[in-house]
Amino acid sequence: MGRSPCCSHEELRKGAWTVQEDQKLIAYIQKHGTGSWRTLPQKAGLQRCGKSCRLRWFNYLRPDIKRGKLSQEEEQTIIKLQAVLGNRWSSIAKHLPKRTDNEIKNYWNSYLRKQFEKNAGDSSSPKPISSDSSPESKSNDMCMVPLEKTDCHEPNTNQSHQHKLSKSTSSSTHLLNKVASKILASGYLEAIKSCQPVVAGNSKSEGVVKSGIGPQKDNIRDPLVPNLTSPSHSVTSAKLLNKMATSLPHKVYGLEAVKAVFSKLMESSEKGGIATSDGSSFVGSDQVGSCLNALSPFEDGPHISKIIDSPSSPTLMFNQVTTPSCFSEDNEDNWQCVSSNYVSFRNCAASGGGGDCSVSEINLGESSSSTSCFLFENADLGTCDDEIRKYIQYL
C-alpha cells in the first residue's frame, strides 16, 4: 500500500554540510540531474535525507544562484510582492532571478520587516501582509494562481525539465479548470458568452448589473444571464481563457471581483464598443480598462488599457509593463527573441500534443510606457497549460 518510506532515519547525518558532501551531491546531479530526491542520497553515496539534499542543492549549490547583497531594485520588488502575495516566498523568488526563496525570506525577516516596523507610521509605505492567516487571506487563496517554477529557476537538465513539465501540466490545467468550474457553477459562463456579441457590436445584454465595481464594493449583485438565443454565440476557449486571465491577476480580491469584471464587460457590450477597420472592436476600453485597473493589486505595475475582442485574436493590452525574468533570453526553450522588445512564441502548439493552442505573439512594447499584447488563437484549456502558466505568471 502506498509508496516505500522516503528515507530510513537511521544513521543520517544532520547539520552543516561538509565540502566532501557538497562535491558528491554536485557530481551526482551534474551527471544524472535532479529528481527522485528519495533515492538520490543512496545513489550519490550520501548519508543524508533526500529532503536535505534537495534543500542544499536549491538553496546553496545550484550554479545559477546569485549571492551577495540584494540590489535596491530587488528590495523594492520584494516589498511590492510581499504586499500583494504575503509570505509566499517561493512565488516572490520567481520574480527575482537567481535568488532563492530562503534567501528572500531571510532577508525579509532580518532586515525588511524591521524597516517596515520602523516606518510603521508612514502611511504611504506599503504594508506587509502578516503571516498569520486571516479569514480574508484564506478566502483569497481560493482564486490564487500558484506561480510555478520557471526555467530560470531550474537546473537546465532534460530530466528535470520533463519532470517539471509533466507536473506543471497537470497542476495548471487543474487550476484553470477549477476556476472555470467555479465560473460555470456560478452561471457566469453565460456572462462571458455575452461578450461575444461585442465583436459584432450588436449585443443586447439584458439585466446587466450597473452597480459599482472593485473589491471594495460589496453591493455587487450577480449579473443576470443575458438572452442568448443563438447558438452562434458559442464562446471559444481562447476567449474564455482571456476572460479568465483578465480576472486572475486580480485574484487577491476573490471571485466577486471576477464577477464584477464580467458584469462590466457586459455593461460595456451594451454600449457597443469601438469599431475598428478589421471588424473587431475595443470592448469599451475606458470602462473596462478603468475597471480592471481599479482591481489591479499593483500600484504601478501592469495595467490593462484595453481589450480587443477580435474573434481570431482576442487581445489584452497592458501598459507599464516590466519584462519579467521568465521572458528573458535565457529561456530559449520556449521563447525566441526577435528583437529586444518583441518576442514570438515558439513551439507552442507542439507542447500540448494536440496542437490546439497557439499564442501567436507577444509584444512587450517599445518603451517604458509600453504596451504589451497577447494574442491567443484556438486556445484549449486542457492542452497548452505551460504557456498559460507563463502567461498567468507574467500577469
Add this chain to the structure above:
DNA sequence: AACTTATTCAACCGCGGAGAC
C-alpha cells in the same frame, strides 16, 4: 582582550497538496 548582544543565513521541522498504490 573579553564578554555580551545583534545579525545573518544554512538547515531543520512540520504541514498540506498531489500522486502512487
Add this chain to the structure above:
DNA sequence: TGTCTCCGCGGTTGAATAAGT
C-alpha cells in the same frame, strides 16, 4: 476510495559572525 509517501513550502532554530560595550 482510502492510505501512504513524495515533494515543496513557510516557519523556525541555532551556529557562526559581527558589532557594541
